[in-house]
Amino acid sequence: MKTLVRFLTVAVVGVFASALVFGQSSVLTVRALKHDRSAQTVVRTARTGADAISAENVNNYFIGGDLVSTRNFILSEDQRNAITQLAVVWDELQGQPEAAQMEALLRMQIRSTGTIKDRLNKLDAIQAAVETRFKGEQKWFYSVGKSYTQMYIALNGKDVVAVKNSMVELGNLAKTAPASSPAAFTTALATLGQMGGKSSLTDAEVAVVQAQFDAIDKMIYA
Numbered sequence: 001m002k003t004l005v006r007f008l009t010v011a012v013v014g015v016f017a018s019a020l021v022f023g024q025s026s027v028l029t030v031r032a033l034k035h036d037r038s039a040q041t042v043v044r045t046a047r048t049g050a051d052a053i054s055a056e057n058v059n060n061y062f063i064g065g066d067l068v069s070t071r072n073f074i075l076s077e078d079q080r081n082a083i084t085q086l087a088v089v090w091d092e093l094q095g096q097p098e099a100a101q102m103e104a105l106l107r108m109q110i111r112s113t114g115t116i117k118d119r120l121n122k123l124d125a126i127q128a129a130v131e132t133r134f135k136g137e138q139k140w141f142y143s144v145g146k147s148y149t150q151m152y153i154a155l156n157g158k159d160v161v162a163v164k165n166s167m168v169e170l171g172n173l174a175k176t177a178p179a180s181s182p183a184a185f186t187t188a189l190a191t192l193g194q195m196g197g198k199s200s201l202t203d204a205e206v207a208v209v210q211a212q213f214d215a216i217d218k219m220i221y222a
Contacts, residue, residue: 051182051219057141058220060134063092064145067127072153074109074119083109097133098126137178144173144189148216167196185219188212 053061066089073082086106093099105122108114134142151166171193177186191212195205 051184053219059092060138060141061145061220064142065149068146068149071123098129101126137180140178164196167192184215188215
C-alpha cells in the first residue's frame with residue numbers, strides 16, 4: 001500500500017464562530033475548535049464502497065489544491081514549506097508532462113535561483129499547462145481541490161469574502177459533478193455552496209458547514 005503523509009496542505013485552520021457574517025466589513029472570530037489536516041494519510045490504492053473516490057481522482061484533487069498551497073508558500077517566502085510542497089506536487093505529477101518542469105522549479109527553490117517572481121511565473125506556467133491538458137472528471141476533481149484549498153487558506157487568513165466566494169464556487173462545481181463523484185461528496189459541495197450564499201450563518205448552520213468539511217475530508221483521506 002502506497003501512502004503519502006501530507007504535512008502541508010493547510011496545517012491548522014480555525015473554523016467559524018457562533019455567527020459568521022459575510023461582507024467587506026465582517027470580522028471572523030475563530031473559536032477554539034480547530035480543523036487539523038496536517039497529519040492525514042492519503043491512500044494511493046484502489047478504493048471500494050459507495051463513497052469511494054478513485055485514487056487517480058484523489059491525486060487530481062490534490063494537484064489542484066497543492067498548486068495553490070505551493071504558490072502561497074513561495075509568495076510568503078516560506079522556504080522550507082515551499083520546498084516540501086513542491087516535492088509533493090512533483091510526486092503527484094509523476095508520469096505526466098509537467099513533472100520535469102516541476103522538478104526544475106523545485107531545484108530553483110532549493111538553490112534560490114531567480115527571483116520570487118521568476119518562480120511564480122514558472123509555477124503559473126505549469127498550472128496553466130495542467131489546466132489546459134486536464135479534461136472531464138480529471139479537470140473537475142482538480143478544480144474542487146483548487147477551490148477547497150483556496151477556501152482553507154482564506155479561512156486561515158480570516159478573509160471572509162474569499163471564504164464565501166470559494167464556498168459558492170464549490171457549490172457551482174457540484175452542479176457539474178461527473179458520475180464518478182460519490183453522491184455524498186457532491187451533496188457536501190452543494191451544501192457548502194448554499195451556506196456560502198447566505199448573508200450570515202447561525203450556530204446550527206455553522207455546524208452544518210463543519211459537517212460538510214468532515215464529510216469531504218473523510219472521503220478524500222479514506
